[in-house]
Amino acid sequence: MTTPTAAPLLALRGLTKSFPGVRALEQVDFTLQAGEVHALLGENGAGKSTLIKVLTGIHPRDAGTISLDGEEIIARDVADAQRLGIGTVYQEVNLLPNLSVAENLYLGRQPKRFGFVDARAMRRQAEALLRPYGLDIDCDALLGDYSVAVQQLIAIARAIDLSARVLILDEPTASLDRQEVEMLFTTLCRLKAQGAGIIFVTHFLDQVYEIADRITVLRNGRLVGERVTRDLPRLDLVQMMLGKELAVAEATRNRRGGNSDAARISFRGYGRKRLVQPFDLDIRPGEVIGIAGLLGSGRTETAKLLFGIEHADCGQVSIGARNLKLGGPRDAIAQGFGFCPEDRKTEGIVGELSVRENIILALQARRGWLKPISRRDQREIADRFVKQLDIRTSDIEKPIQFLSGGNQQKALLARWLAMDPQVLILDEPTRGIDVGAHAEIIRLIESLCHNGMSLVVISSELDEIASYSDRVIVLVDRQHVGMLQGDEISTAAIIRHIAADNKATDNKTADDTRGAAQ
Amino acid sequence: MTGQIGNRLSKRLPDAWRQALPQIIALAAVLLADWLVFPDFFHLRLQDGRLFGSIVDVFNRGAPVAILSIGMTLVIATRGIDLSVGAVMAIAGAVAATLINDGYGMPMAVAAALAVGLGCGLWNGLLVAVLDIQPIVATLILMVAGRGIAQLITEGQIVTFNDPHLIALSSGEVLGIPMPIVITLVMLAITIILFRTTALGLFIEAIGINRLSSTYAGVNTRIVLGIAYMWCGLTAALAGVIAAANIKGADANNAGLWLELDAILAVVIGGTSLFGGRFRLLLSFIGAIIIQAMNTGILLTGFKPEFNLIVKAVVIIGILIMQSTAPALLYGKIRRWRDSKSGSAPA
Numbered sequence: 001m002t003t004p005t006a007a008p009l010l011a012l013r014g015l016t017k018s019f020p021g022v023r024a025l026e027q028v029d030f031t032l033q034a035g036e037v038h039a040l041l042g043e044n045g046a047g048k049s050t051l052i053k054v055l056t057g058i059h060p061r062d063a064g065t066i067s068l069d070g071e072e073i074i075a076r077d078v079a080d081a082q083r084l085g086i087g088t089v090y091q092e093v094n095l096l097p098n099l100s101v102a103e104n105l106y107l108g109r110q111p112k113r114f115g116f117v118d119a120r121a122m123r124r125q126a127e128a129l130l131r132p133y134g135l136d137i138d139c140d141a142l143l144g145d146y147s148v149a150v151q152q153l154i155a156i157a158r159a160i161d162l163s164a165r166v167l168i169l170d171e172p173t174a175s176l177d178r179q180e181v182e183m184l185f186t187t188l189c190r191l192k193a194q195g196a197g198i199i200f201v202t203h204f205l206d207q208v209y210e211i212a213d214r215i216t217v218l219r220n221g222r223l224v225g226e227r228v229t230r231d232l233p234r235l236d237l238v239q240m241m242l243g244k245e246l247a248v249a250e251a252t253r254n255r256r257g258g259n260s261d262a263a264r265i266s267f268r269g270y271g272r273k274r275l276v277q278p279f280d281l282d283i284r285p286g287e288v289i290g291i292a293g294l295l296g297s298g299r300t301e302t303a304k305l306l307f308g309i310e311h312a313d314c315g316q317v318s319i320g321a322r323n324l325k326l327g328g329p330r331d332a333i334a335q336g337f338g339f340c341p342e343d344r345k346t347e348g349i350v351g352e353l354s355v356r357e358n359i360i361l362a363l364q365a366r367r368g369w370l371k372p373i374s375r376r377d378q379r380e381i382a383d384r385f386v387k388q389l390d391i392r393t394s395d396i397e398k399p400i401q402f403l404s405g406g407n408q409q410k411a412l413l414a415r416w417l418a419m420d421p422q423v424l425i426l427d428e429p430t431r432g433i434d435v436g437a438h439a440e441i442i443r444l445i446e447s448l449c450h451n452g453m454s455l456v457v458i459s460s461e462l463d464e465i466a467s468y469s470d471r472v473i474v475l476v477d478r479q480h481v482g483m484l485q486g487d488e489i490s491t492a493a494i495i496r497h498i499a500a501d502n503k504a505t506d507n508k509t510a511d512d513t514r515g516a517a518q
Numbered sequence: 519m520t521g522q523i524g525n526r527l528s529k530r531l532p533d534a535w536r537q538a539l540p541q542i543i544a545l546a547a548v549l550l551a552d553w554l555v556f557p558d559f560f561h562l563r564l565q566d567g568r569l570f571g572s573i574v575d576v577f578n579r580g581a582p583v584a585i586l587s588i589g590m591t592l593v594i595a596t597r598g599i600d601l602s603v604g605a606v607m608a609i610a611g612a613v614a615a616t617l618i619n620d621g622y623g624m625p626m627a628v629a630a631a632l633a634v635g636l637g638c639g640l641w642n643g644l645l646v647a648v649l650d651i652q653p654i655v656a657t658l659i660l661m662v663a664g665r666g667i668a669q670l671i672t673e674g675q676i677v678t679f680n681d682p683h684l685i686a687l688s689s690g691e692v693l694g695i696p697m698p699i700v701i702t703l704v705m706l707a708i709t710i711i712l713f714r715t716t717a718l719g720l721f722i723e724a725i726g727i728n729r730l731s732s733t734y735a736g737v738n739t740r741i742v743l744g745i746a747y748m749w750c751g752l753t754a755a756l757a758g759v760i761a762a763a764n765i766k767g768a769d770a771n772n773a774g775l776w777l778e779l780d781a782i783l784a785v786v787i788g789g790t791s792l793f794g795g796r797f798r799l800l801l802s803f804i805g806a807i808i809i810q811a812m813n814t815g816i817l818l819t820g821f822k823p824e825f826n827l828i829v830k831a832v833v834i835i836g837i838l839i840m841q842s843t844a845p846a847l848l849y850g851k852i853r854r855w856r857d858s859k860s861g862s863a864p865a
Contacts, residue, residue: 060853076851309734333736341734350728350735352795353720361724365736369717415735 007070009034009197010086010166015064017054024050028064028223030216032166032197037188039200039212039229041241046218048201049404052168056081056088068166085165089155089172097144097151102126104143105158132190133157134183149176153184160191167191168199173207177294177460185211203433205234217241241436264422264454265335267306270315275301278315279480281473283423283454288445290469291458292494298478299458300342303427306456307339308332333366335423338416342427342458344405348412351401355393356382358400359414366419385414390440406437413444424448425456430464442468462491474498540840541788541804548808548833549573552815559818568691572814574699580810581698582607582757582774584803586781587788588709589639589750591802594785596743597726597794598646598653600750603781605664606638607758607774612671614759615679615768624683628759635755638664639748647743661778668770678767688763698760702803705756709749710799719797722746726794780809783834808833 010032017025025047032038042048053059055066057075065072068084075081078088095104102122103110111121126139133153143151152172160167173181188198188211200212208215208229215232217224217240224240263282271278276298283289293299304310308326317324319335326332329339341347350358359382364373373381382396389410393403400411409429416424426445430438445468449455459465465472472489474482474497482497552572553559562571586603593600610631617627638660645656679685690697713719721742724732733739757777762768787805790797812833816826 076855307734329734330736330738339734346728347730347734350724350731352727353724357720357724361720361732361737362735364717364720365732365738367717369721369742372715372717372720 008032009069011065011067011070012051012055013065013067015051015054015066016062017050017059018062024221025054025061026221028218028221030223031226032199033214034195034197035192036213037192037198037200037211039202039208039215040218041201041203041208041215041237042218042224046241047221048218049170050221051218052088052170052199052201056086056168082159082162085163086168087159087163087166088168088170089152089159090170095143095151095155095158097142099143100140101130101137101143101146101154102139104154105129105139105161129157129161130154133187149180152176153180156184156187160187160196166197166199168201170201171203172200173202173204181207203438205237208237209234264319266318268316268318270305270312270317272301272305272310272313275310275478276305277479279473281306281480283456285422285454286449286452287470288449288455288457288468290465290472290489291456291475292460292462292465292472293475293498294460297475297498299475300427301478302473302475302480303339303341303425303456303458306332306423307337307425309339330365333362333419336421338362338419338421338424340409340412340416340424340426340429342431344408344412349400349408352399354397355386355391355400355403355411356396358411359385359396359418362415363418381418382414385411385417389414389417389444406433406441409433409441410437413441417448421453423454423456425458427458428460429457430459430461462494466491466494537789537798538801538804541801541808544787544833544836544840545804545808545811548811548815552811552818555815556818564694567694568696569694572818574696576807576811576814577699577702578696579814580807581702582761583777583780583784583809584702584806585705585753585757585760586777587784587802587806588706588799589753590778590781591785591788591790591797591799592709592713592722592746593653593750594782594790594792595722595726595794595797596746597729598743598746599657599782599792600642600747600754601654601657601778602638602642602660602664603750603754603757604774604776604778605661605668606635606751606754607761607777608668608768608770609638609664609671610635610755610758611762611768611773612668612677612770614684615677615762616671618679618681618684619677624681624687627681627684628687631759632752632755635751635753635758636748637751638754639751640744642751643744643747646747647740665770668768668773672768672770674770676767676769680766684759685763685766688760698764701756701760705753706799706803709753712749713799718742718745723795723797726797781806784809786838787834 008031010030012028012030015025015028015030016023028047028051030040030051040048040051050059054061055075057077057080066075067073068086073084075084075086081088096107099107102119102125105126106122110117111125112118113121123139130137130139130153133156135150135153135157137146137150143154146154153176156167156169156172172184176184185207188200191198200208202208212229214226214228215237216226217237219241227237227240262284264285265283267279267281269278269280279302281289291299291302301310305312306326308328308331311327317326324331324335326335332339345351350361353361356378360373360378363381367373379396385391386393386396391403391407391410391414393407400408403411413426413429429441429445433441442464445455445457457465457469466489469489470485472484472494473480474484474494476498484493484497549559556572559572562569562574564570586607590600590603613634614627614631617630618624622630642653642657642660645651645659646653649656687697687701692700713722721732721737721739724735724737725739725742729739754774758774761773784805785802786792787808788798788802790802809830812830813826816823816829
């Protein structure tokens, strides 16, 4: 579909960019042909984000050239890049939730009539624009009323509408479910056929093999190589990304299925109307409980009930014979719970505070404000976890917002590990994290329960859940529909449970079989 | 490349000083201007065991706003704002004046006024932390109602008093230093100790940056917010008592009028963002002194006080530009533009 002799749509040559103390990009070449989807892959800190930021004018480059259609360009900022024909959609939707869908789509270029915004025309155009995406929604409704997935599709629609030449998708599928991913991929294929070039940044390797024509891998700010997707076995790809041999074998740990230890904490008939149907759950020491289900099945809601963020309207919690009430996170923390939320940025990190302060925050909160942890102890705790979890930061005094996603996640884990919790709830602990940190976090999960800690892990990566869980709870439509134990646990079994009374998952099953065949 | 030299210079300074650089430069510039229009500005003399001089006046007159800015800093750091401090000043002044005239002693009158201030802060805190009302709206309630409450206490009169102990809070001195300055510094020290040697300061910053994350980490956000607003109410009451002592009376209509704006300004000049987060109490204090140094300077030049507002606006714009990241961005853009011109020339 692409002839190597054709002048590339976009060519980056010898791109170099340094930040104080870090060489973020060094002599990187990148070539995007018209009519291809080009995956840009690499670990945390490989330089993917920097490359995109330099390309779209957020960061000035130190050296190198960028040419579009053979002509050298310099984007001064995102809007300028957009004018030149390079549109970007970020993982976190960067639209305005308090404006309507149509206003978001046409912000800054609203159709005018007699000098006034023609709301009717704008809505009509918006609806027409969204139709190819399979989105039949009310364009007058506020953007914030729609799920993140829909918002993301709208952001993509806007970017494509503004400039269909080069489209950069930075982790676009992180918050989409299978069906929505299909919808997006259909759109990408359509755009490809129209001759657009698409740069696709993701950590879902399955999706790379499904949609990408070529792959460019970066590591530590340098170009590792560019390959044609179908000539690159998955193992080789992971090796390119990590720069080391890696056993991809599904290391299933010794399950403790049928564990008869006394429950550490029991939930009986616990639930909340319109959130999660009442469920029973016993959490035993040293076990990993996986929670599986599709997007919107009530996984996160279950976690928030367990952690006291949402209040149950029925059922009870007990430790031994003692009943207790979880009136808020503080109550749950007092019982030894910790919680790493799915949305790290808005619910987890305190961005401007340093890595050190973020790590000791929960510990300090439990001690109360009158008993401050001394500066020295704070540093000691932070240093210990930075070392233990291999949190990559130049300095523990660096604001946590400047760390990469994987390192932020590790710092959040450190926040709870510093508390020595009994039950740690992890909501999508590996989302938006690259392969290397991903593996580290999974290893960590396994070692933690060795020490007697109980873990409740929510993940949409069924392989992951299947590999480390002692028990798996399956959620469908906000109801706990099944519990798998010990040898019953497998990806296929989980999918069977999800699909048992849910037609929407047919896609998913088919897709997984395809994935397994590869 | 003066920028680079500046960079190198500032890199040698400890972090704390480097962050304070804009405020210190601004203060020095304003004081220099004062000195230019009034060469005797820094002249100090000791009379009857008390220090006199323009520079002392700056600190003395700046005391109420400086005290207000202490509490305001905490509230703004939580991503809130307290518009009611001016009205709380009026209430506290009215309480102190009324009680002193009813025959209570100075300690009792002041204690009651401070307690009322704490109560006002508690009210604001409840509205913000428990009922989740936006701070600007929540405190607007007391800003409006507070004047009414103060008038009810004074029964619509200006309540004058001549209790020497209460008056001494404004005109007295300790070791030659005017009492308002002493009270301000003591209050500043107590606040720094209370919020910086405990974990309260960290919690306030964490809540201001991300309240949800802080709640999930187990920070008792309601209590911390409550404490911040109560401390703000307390500082407002203290400023109100000093203002009343200064005019030997409680004027429910005019005491502390518009001072909430000066206090907010002092905090912003001091570098605490209105979006909450990191705060520096000492810099807010310097901010309050900068504002008063400008006021005094304009009075000394003999210009009409109306000029005060305009000059103030100009100076504030200057300080805010110094703090903003925009000039650096602009500089970067200009540089890139130049680069792009020279880069594309050969092609």
